[in-house]
Amino acid sequence: MTNFYSFHGTVTMISDFATGQNGTSEGCYKLISVENGLGESVNFVVSPSTYFVDHAVVAAGDRVTGYYDGDAPVPLIYPPQYRALVMVKESPYQNVKVDYFNSQLVSRDGRLKLNLSPFTQILLTNGQPFTKSPANRDLIVVYGPATKSIPAQTNPYRIIVLCSSF
Structure with missing residues (x-):
């Protein structure tokens, strides 16, 4: 049982994220920066195992909610950086x-x-x-x-x- 926490906002940037694994995972990890409109930002590390609801492709400007394990250790940096477990692109119909x-x-x-x-x-x-x-x-x-x-x-x-x- 995972202790899911979430952060909701607008994607401001998507970039490649280097994991330091001898180049075998180069391009497989992304860093998605999200801002909630109140001045708070979060960076989500998106891996090949991150589940995207409806297999939605996310781009800068999209409204998203990222879910992460609230009990997982995180680096003490700003903005906070969480390993995304589930990403949801906002939809008015669901x-x-x-x-x-x-x-x-x-x-x-x-x-x-x-x-x-x-x-x-x-x-x-x-x-x-x-x-x-x-x-x-x-x-x-x-x-x-x-x-x-x-x-x-x-x-x-x-x-x-x-x-x-x-």
Whole structure:
């Protein structure tokens, strides 16, 4: 179970990120700089294992949310630099939540409860169907409307199960 934290803002720059691995990974890692409009900035290190929801291609000027492990060590530099686990390009037609969901399918922060329907796609990160229960797992939930209750309830469009530990 990963302790997901997020940062939302506008991409200001994308550049190659050198890892120092004898050139074998040259060009495979990117540094995405994001600013939230309040003067706060974050650099996300994007690796080949970073999951981009909808396989969206991100460019400067796009609104994004980057998710990272809040318990992972980070270098003490400014702006902060986090290893991106999941990146979401903002879309007016869908919401995305990345979190651990318990046996009742309520997110760890208690803000979202999932009501599965026969139309809910439950997939692995490689796009293959996931045939077990998504309960008690780290999930990427793509959904539309939700109730205004606490927790908000929704019938998600798609659930991506994060089986591997980051």
